[in-house]
Amino acid sequence: MEGSPERHSKKKVVAVVGGGLVGALNACFFAKRGFDVEVFETREDIRQAKIVKGRSINLALSHRGRQALKHVGMEEKIVSQGIPMHARMIHSLSGKQSPIPYGKKGQVNLIILSQNTSLLFAETYPNTKLNFDHKLQDWSAETGLMTFVRPDGSTEEVEADLIVGCDGAFSAIRKQFLRRSRFNYSQTYIPHGYMELTMPPINEEFAMKPNYLHIWPRNTFMMIALPNMDKTFTCTLFMPFEEFEKITTGDEVIEFFQKYFPDTIPLIGADALRRDYFRLPAQAMVSVKCSPYHIGDKCVLMGDAAHAVVPFYGQGMNAGFEDCIVFDEIMDRFNAVLPEYTRVRVPDDHAIADLAMYNYIEMRAHVNSKWFLFRKHVDNFLHFLMPRAVIPLYTMVTFTRTRYHEAVERWHWQDKVIHFEKIIVIWDSFEVVTLSSPRTNGVCDSHWVNNSSF
Amino acid sequence: MEGSPERHSKKKVVAVVGGGLVGALNACFFAKRGFDVEVFETREDIRQAKIVKGRSINLALSHRGRQALKHVGMEEKIVSQGIPMHARMIHSLSGKQSPIPYGKKGQVNLIILSQNTSLLFAETYPNTKLNFDHKLQDWSAETGLMTFVRPDGSTEEVEADLIVGCDGAFSAIRKQFLRRSRFNYSQTYIPHGYMELTMPPINEEFAMKPNYLHIWPRNTFMMIALPNMDKTFTCTLFMPFEEFEKITTGDEVIEFFQKYFPDTIPLIGADALRRDYFRLPAQAMVSVKCSPYHIGDKCVLMGDAAHAVVPFYGQGMNAGFEDCIVFDEIMDRFNAVLPEYTRVRVPDDHAIADLAMYNYIEMRAHVNSKWFLFRKHVDNFLHFLMPRAVIPLYTMVTFTRTRYHEAVERWHWQDKVIHFEKIIVIWDSFEVVTLSSPRTNGVCDSHWVNNSSF
Incomplete structure (x- = not known):
């Protein structure tokens, strides 16, 4: 050829x-x-x-x-x-929503x-x-x-x-x-399966803010929701197959959602949940x-x-x-x-x-942990100080054509540097906080960065 | 069932x-x-x-x-x-042969x-x-x-x-x-192929010592020879496919053997080499x-x-x-x-x-390196000092029914300990040498240990 x-x-x-x-x-x-x-x-x-x-x-x-x-x-x-989509929207168990932007302004999925x-x-x-x-x-x-x-x-x-x-x-x-x-x-099949559920519009409008990837991280499992042009959301539940199989009745579905995704029950609808959960078995990845x-x-x-x-x-x-x-x-x-x-x-x-x-692990486990959020702040702050030297992995993968394998190599290299820098940050923490606090807000708005994908 | x-x-x-x-x-x-x-x-x-x-x-x-x-x-x-087979027999480029026993006395393959x-x-x-x-x-x-x-x-x-x-x-x-x-x-196919060549008997006897696995380690490639009941040896040449393909004439075969395995040419026979190398293409693993x-x-x-x-x-x-x-x-x-x-x-x-x-890497590269031999000595000495705590990987794999995955876990653990011990050994090297030298000879004979398999 x-x-x-x-x-x-x-x-x-x-x-x-x-x-x-x-x-x-x-x-x-x-x-x-x-x-x-x-x-x-x-x-x-x-x-x-x-x-x-x-x-x-x-x-x-x-x-x-x-x-x-x-x-x-x-x-x-x-x-x-x-x-x-400009950002992720993290849903906590209590229903609190916190946005995490993807990249700099204008960097959207x-x-x-x-x-x-x-x-x-x-x-x-x-x-x-x-x-x-x-x-x-x-x-x-x-x-x-x-x-x-x-x-x-x-x-x-x-x-x-x-x-x-x-x-x-x-x-x-x-x-x-x-x-x-x-x-x-x-x-390689992962131990998780996925199941899609539909969240209908409310009064002909999106039931949640549309320009976000909604995420409910719950450690061993999670749910995400993505907007469709017809004002519905497709909710995708990721969970180990054996957990899917444990739920066998409509009541158990509601009980499960009550425990982990209570804010979504009125939005998807209890009747739809009871029905749609059993429409198709969980799919493999x-x-x-x-x-x-x-x-x-x-x-x-x-x-x-x-x-x-x-x-x-x-x-x-x-x-x-x-x-x-x-x-x-x-x-x-x-x-x-x-x-x-x-x-x-x-x-x-x-x-x-x-x-x-x-x-697959990172998203479920770390997106809502405090340490993870702190690390993002540090990465972010370093990117602000050295925009050419430190580029977050997510940015390289999603907003550039840097070869994937080079992005990974660079990430490992940066990780070592950041590790080293962290020691300095902790050492001089008071000074760093003093120095950065009036500026990090601005950094957070425009430069917020993250390794996780959604 | x-x-x-x-x-x-x-x-x-x-x-x-x-x-x-x-x-x-x-x-x-x-x-x-x-x-x-x-x-x-x-x-x-x-x-x-x-x-x-x-x-x-x-x-x-x-x-x-x-x-x-x-x-x-x-x-x-x-x-x-x-x-x-009681031991490996390492053939150096100069034709020198050095035995490395497999385990304690009586531990044979x-x-x-x-x-x-x-x-x-x-x-x-x-x-x-x-x-x-x-x-x-x-x-x-x-x-x-x-x-x-x-x-x-x-x-x-x-x-x-x-x-x-x-x-x-x-x-x-x-x-x-x-x-x-x-x-x-x-x-997963490895980049190496293998080719079998026969070493005939000399005066109706084995052409080399029979109770050994003969090894010619040459870094990127190697040859081994195993005895057969009919007094022949089967020589197996392991080499990257592209190296096999570089050799296209009988003269090139002899040139190659001259350079890397000179001691085997009279034993296999130059005519047989020229002919048998082209009998079958190298096989994949x-x-x-x-x-x-x-x-x-x-x-x-x-x-x-x-x-x-x-x-x-x-x-x-x-x-x-x-x-x-x-x-x-x-x-x-x-x-x-x-x-x-x-x-x-x-x-x-x-x-x-x-x-x-x-x-696959260890055998070709390390079997004849001085550092590797030194490490075996250290492992061996530690096994002599603490026979229950430190068991060489090769021994666990070959002479016990310790579950393979447990043998690997234990090996990793031992490696950390030995690493630590090594520092002490180096620190107190004079004392260790003094202490061990009259005894290591005995240890070497009966307890010699090795990670590499053949």
């Missing part, structure tokens, strides 16, 4: 397997370069479907994702459909919904063809020949110059990788890492197919979108694109997978 | 899938308990085969494996077929060959039936029904009360586990970890199918044999055997997989 199709007499065909967010965006990237792009999706055409199947954790769009969208001229279109967004991509470039109802049955890494099964049981063969596997955490394309020697792979991302010169994995992450850093979609832009950047500079993509991208995707796993 | 078949009116059938070492031993364990056992093996009956396919790294049998053999009355039979040994198990118990030429095609964790393909293309269905997957690192049984939610899995080991009450994984390890601690077969004895012990005490087996065994198998990976 070489960088540009113009060099060849015959136009190259790129097959994108999977029509989710990363597949749809990838189609735009390849179409923009002039390739003929065919997207293959197992599900039926959601534009014609009456009932849209599947579930959707709302997704946070931040800098990396926006940069990728910008590259194919989609940024404004998507951003106008999203709801900006956007909430977007996967299914609607996927459609927005769909017909932007005319040299892109969408094929719904195409379930991948088999494919060859040697010839680029794929066999799809249609709903009537018939099969269809398609040959491509490049197959881009964007078919998600349970990728059918990846199965072929697993059969090969020297393919490194891990899938998996973290997938693998390497290499390519086979020969015919196939490459991107998005969740290459690196499913747990959702606790809000970077899953952003990392997938950045895959597209990184691949595109490599096409500009290299002839052997696929090995270079593996070489460059694997360490970064592994780093964000690890960070998301780290945050 | 309950502990004993006698309680039931109908005799329970146990299907062991995979007729390698762990499968064959497992058959003995279940047969001894009175179950009807059927072993299914993909390959043809090696007793009738003219050419025995497949390769065999020779295997080291130590305490754990022997205990399992003893349990089913096979210990003497196997041990009499093995070659005892035995070398056995997998294929011959497997046959010895085969017909020990009459209620065991061997089925060769049976390739597993599909199976159900719900019903225990398995479908096998025969060499003529026909299929055969067999139903079992328990399916024991002993079908190795690339287990067909495990594929079904991978499709299920909440199954954790990782496969994989480390597999997973959890859980069971599905419902119908299927369980053991041996390499559950935990393939890299070969650098010499525990692969021993860990697999210990799986059988651990399962047997659990059958004595529990009704819900399978979940308990997963709970107990997973941390131990993960620990030995990690240790083998750790030794």
